[in-house]
Structures are given as structure tokens and as C-alpha cells.
Amino acid sequence: MELLRLFLLPFTLLYGFVIRIRNAMFDIGILRSVTYDIPMISVGNLSAGGTGKTPHVEYLVRLLSDNFLVATLSRGYGRKTRGFILAGNEDHSGTIGDEPLQYFHKFNNLIVCTDENRRRGVVKLMKKYPDLDIIILDDAYQHRFVKPGLSILLTDYHKLYCDDYLLPYGTLREHAYNAKRADLIIVTKTPSVLSPIERQQIISDLNPSAHQIVLFSFIKYSIIRSLWNIKETKDINSHVGVILLVAGIANPYPLEYELRKNCNDLIVMRFNDHHIYTSEDIERIKSNYSDIYTRNKLLITTEKDAMRLKNPAILKLAEELPFYYVPMEIQFHEKDKNLFDETIINYVRKNKRKR
Numbered sequence: 001m002e003l004l005r006l007f008l009l010p011f012t013l014l015y016g017f018v019i020r021i022r023n024a025m026f027d028i029g030i031l032r033s034v035t036y037d038i039p040m041i042s043v044g045n046l047s048a049g050g051t052g053k054t055p056h057v058e059y060l061v062r063l064l065s066d067n068f069l070v071a072t073l074s075r076g077y078g079r080k081t082r083g084f085i086l087a088g089n090e091d092h093s094g095t096i097g098d099e100p101l102q103y104f105h106k107f108n109n110l111i112v113c114t115d116e117n118r119r120r121g122v123v124k125l126m127k128k129y130p131d132l133d134i135i136i137l138d139d140a141y142q143h144r145f146v147k148p149g150l151s152i153l154l155t156d157y158h159k160l161y162c163d164d165y166l167l168p169y170g171t172l173r174e175h176a177y178n179a180k181r182a183d184l185i186i187v188t189k190t191p192s193v194l195s196p197i198e199r200q201q202i203i204s205d206l207n208p209s210a211h212q213i214v215l216f217s218f219i220k221y222s223i224i225r226s227l228w229n230i231k232e233t234k235d236i237n238s239h240v241g242v243i244l245l246v247a248g249i250a251n252p253y254p255l256e257y258e259l260r261k262n263c264n265d266l267i268v269m270r271f272n273d274h275h276i277y278t279s280e281d282i283e284r285i286k287s288n289y290s291d292i293y294t295r296n297k298l299l300i301t302t303e304k305d306a307m308r309l310k311n312p313a314i315l316k317l318a319e320e321l322p323f324y325y326v327p328m329e330i331q332f333h334e335k336d337k338n339l340f341d342e343t344i345i346n347y348v349r350k351n352k353r354k355r
Helices: 002-007 011-027 052-066 096-105 118-128 178-181 196-206 252-260 281-288 301-308 336-351
Strands: 040-045 070-074 109-116 134-138 152-156 184-188 213-221 224-226 239-248 263-270 297-302 321-328 330-331
Touching: 052 070, 052 096, 052 134, 052 152, 052 330, 052 336, 096 109, 096 301, 109 118, 118 134, 152 178, 152 239, 152 336, 184 196, 184 336, 196 213, 196 281, 213 252, 213 336, 224 239, 224 281, 239 252, 239 281, 252 263, 252 321, 263 281, 281 297, 297 301, 330 336
Parallel strands: 040 134, 040 152, 070 109, 070 134, 152 184, 184 213, 239 263, 239 297, 297 321
Antiparallel strands: 213 330, 224 321
8 A cells, every 4th residue: 555655656746736836826816816795704624525524514504594694605516417506495416416415404594505616606696695694615725716704724633634645645635834824723523522732732733823723623423313204313322233334425434433332333334425326336235234134233324425315316225224324513622612603703793794
């Protein structure tokens, strides 16, 4: 494996050169970042997925939606459509992507839209919703054609961007020093108990600029829900003989760790991030689940995978399996919650559009 990574080094150098030139073109104004007369918060990362963007976007929605009209704008990764789409009841992961679909199903008072051209998406949202208060740009740290008023950068506690390398040798989309564009840096997926010494060491390793605030969050898993009957639930802490986990996300390890604490055996079927499930996949899952010779078993998937398993192309087959999914939320450590909440709310209030 190490020899393969060494073979990738020349490609990493070439990729790094291209990214450096692109960012320089934005920095000196050859490529233009556009600002808009509406508060916009970008949530993104330097690495290729898996830092917890979706639950952090959901945290922002919960924080803001009671007092402000909120919209999320995503590119809709993995969808089979193009252009600007407002999420509706007929949409599925193939039309708007799994993450926007998840937002749409979880929040009744949220405007959810997708557009691969974020400039166009912002303009259309502002025109269609004159009373819109805030746009949350999902996974937009590298999308520099739109300049957010507040930029949130996420980094995984288990793989900080300062310890990573550029693609394809590592997982970084751009050089670690580009973290300087962020206003808030959140270290995600930390243990629920984090010592002050370790906290300070991480901040030292990240070496933030004077204007940047570093915060720490961790995952909290909720009660397990049936994919087909939302009223049917199970306690995540109840002990199970065998769990078969189906996961098509970048980093399923926190969920794997949580589930292992509550079963005798955990079997994991891993798929690529944003994997589009086929009938062959469902048949293979069905076979693996049937081969578990105990009644004390559970078939569990992630919340994102649940959105893709409801795709009409495979829905009838998938409904034959007793899928459960595990909702998740993020929580902040210590005083970080108050600092984060106040920073976000003050930013939106200060920059609300004048009507």
C-alpha cells in the first residue's frame, strides 16, 4: 500500500500545482468571487468528505429556523438531474441528491434547493423568496465563485487537515494552509469527553490565524428507527446478537464503534460514499442478512443511505428487508455551544437584508 502511495506522489504534485494556480487566480482577482446582499454561511472541509458536514448543516437549521427563513443550497452530489431544483414531495435521491433529500424530510420550514451553479442558485433563491433571511451553502469551501459572509471549516478529530496530504496521496482537496479562509474551524467527531490539555494541543497543531475561532463537536446518536415505519423504533443501547451494517458513506467508523458496544458481532457491508444502490446490491444484502443464523439480529444503515434506499428504482426490493437507520446529531463541548450559537445568530441579525 505504501509503495502505491509513493507511486501517486507525482500526481499529487501536479494536482497541487493546479490547485495553487486556481486559488491564486481568485486571490488576485482573475477569477471573481461574488458577494450577495444576503447572509450566507458556507459549511465545508479541506478533505474529500467524511468530516460531518450534514449534521452540522442540520444543527444550523435547528438553530436558525425558528426565527429566520432559511434555505440550503447544495450541488446535489450523485443526482441524475441538472440545474436549479427546489425540493418537493416527489423528489428522491436521484433528482436532488441524498443530503438535500435528508434536509427536506427532516425540516418542514426549510427551503431546500440544488444547483451545480451556485451563483445561479443564489440569485434564483433571492428572487423567488424576497423574505429569505439566510442561505446555508452546503459543501462549498472550494466553491470560491460565491463568497460567503461566514465560512465554517470542518476537520475530523481522527485525521486533522494539518496531518493530511493532497489527493491522491492523501485526502486533501487543497493545501492545508488554505484553512486561513475560514472564520470558524470545528474539530468534529471528538470523544464526548475531551481534556483541556488535548484540546489545547489540537489548537496548537492547527495553528489558527488570529481571526479564527476553533471549536469542538461530537456525535450523538438517536433512537434507531425503522426505514419503512417511522413509529417503529429501537433503543440504540439495547443489546443485539448480530448487526449487519450497510454503509455507503465516507467514514462509517464512529457508527461502527457505537454499534459494536451493543452487539456480539458486527458485520459491515461497505460501499463507496454516495453509492447508488442497485437491485444486485439489494439481493446481496438480502443474502447476507439471511445467512445470519439467529433471530436476534438487526439490519441497520445510515441516515444518508436510507435516502438512497428509497430510490424508486429499487424501492420494491428494498422494502422486503427490515431496514433500520440511526439518526445522528452533533453537540458542542463545554462553552463552545454558546460561542458558536451567538456567533451565528449575531452574524445573521447584523447582515439581514433591508426590505
